[in-house]
Amino acid sequence: MLNKVYRLAGIKRFEACFQDNEIYSDTVVVRPDFLSICKADQRYYQGKRPAETMRSKLPMALVHEGIGHVVYSASGKVKEGQHVVMMPNIPGKNDGITAENYRTDSLFRSSSFDGYTQELVYMPEERVMALPETLDSYVASFTELVSVSFHAVKRLAGFSHQRKGHIAVWGDGNLGYITTLLIKKMLPGTYVTVCGASEEKLDRFTFADQVLLTDSIPGGFKTDHAVECVGGNYAEDAIGQIIQYICPEGTVALMGVSEFPPKINTRMVLEKGLRIFGSSRSGREDFEGVLKIYQEDCSIPAYLGSLVNNVIEASGVADITDAFEEDAKTRIGKTVIRWRA
Secondary structure, X not given: OEEEEEEEEEOOEEEEEEEEOOOOOOEEEEEEEEEEOOHHHHHHHOOOOOHHHHHHHOOEOXXXXXXXXXXXXXXXXXOOOOEEEEOOEEOOOOXXXXXXXXXXXXXXXXXXXXXXXXXXXXXXXXXXXXXXXXXOHHHHOOHHHHHHHHHHHHHHHHHOOOOOOEEEEEOOOHHHHHHHHHHHHHOOOOEEEEEEXXXXXHXXXXXXXXXXXXXHOOOOOOEOEEEEOOOHHHHHHHHHHHHHHEOOOOEEEEOOOOOOOOOOOHHHHHHHOOEEEEOOOOOHHHHHHHHHHHHHOOHHHHHHHOOEEEEEEEOOHHHHHHHHHHHHOOOOOEEEEEEOO
C-alpha cells in the first residue's frame, strides 16, 4: 500500500516521497494527529550529529513523539478510530534479561528507521496504546518523553539505597522539568532540589522543594542521590558538581545526551563508592506507567501542559521546515505539530 513519507534528506532539507508498505497479521495503521519535536530530531535537522552518522541515517523521517488515530487494524483487536500513543521502539529478541530499549537489535523511529512525519504509520499492534479520552492532545503528544523520565526514575528507585530523603536534579530544561515532576509523584516524601543555569527556567519548577543556580550552590549542600539531565557541552560540569555534592554511596542517573565524552572524576567516584547508571528511551511498561499516572493525578498533565510553547499546523515539507525553525528558536518548552498530511 502506497504511503507518503516526509524525510530529512540533508541539513535543513525535507523531501516527500512515496513508499510501499506491507500489511501483516498484527499491523495497525495509524494516522498521526499530533507530533512533538525532540532535541534529537533537532540535532539531525541542524546537522549537529557527526558527518558519518548523518550519511548513514539519512534520508529518514523524523519525530518519535506522537499520537494519532487508528484507521485500520489487521486483526481487529485495536478499534478503528481509537486515539492511541505510538511507541517508537520496535524490540529485538528477548533474552530474558535486557530491557527492550537496550537490546542491540531493537529499532527506534527517527534513529534506526522512519519516524512519524508520514501520511500513515504502519505499526505492530502491541506498539500502540489507547489514550484516556480526557487527556489533552498536546500533552499526550510528548508522552514518549515522559515515559523516558518514568523509566529513569523507576530505575533510580530500584538501584539506590533506602535513604532517599533528598534527590537533586541537574538540568532546567524539559527533561529536568518532567523528571523532577515524576520524582515528586513516584517517590512521595522526597525533598527535591533542581540545579540549573537559568533563573527564568527555574521559575517554572513550582512543584520542586528547592531551586539553585549552578554557579551559586552553597558549600555545604548535600544530596543522597542525583539525576543528570543536562547533556551536551555542559554535561561534564553537571557531572562534576554531582560528584562533588552527592553523599557517599549515592546513586547517579545519567540522562543527558552528549556527542563528545565528558571527563569524570573517577578518583572521587571510587572514594565515595558511587553507583552511576545510564538511562535511555523506554519500553511498553513505561508507557503503561505514565498513562496510569495521568489518570491517577490530574495535576501531572496540568503541569506538563505548561511546557507546550508552540503549536504549528503542518501538512507538507514547507510546514515541517517552519515547525523545526520555530522550535530551534524556543528556549523553553515543547513545539507540537498539528499534523494534517
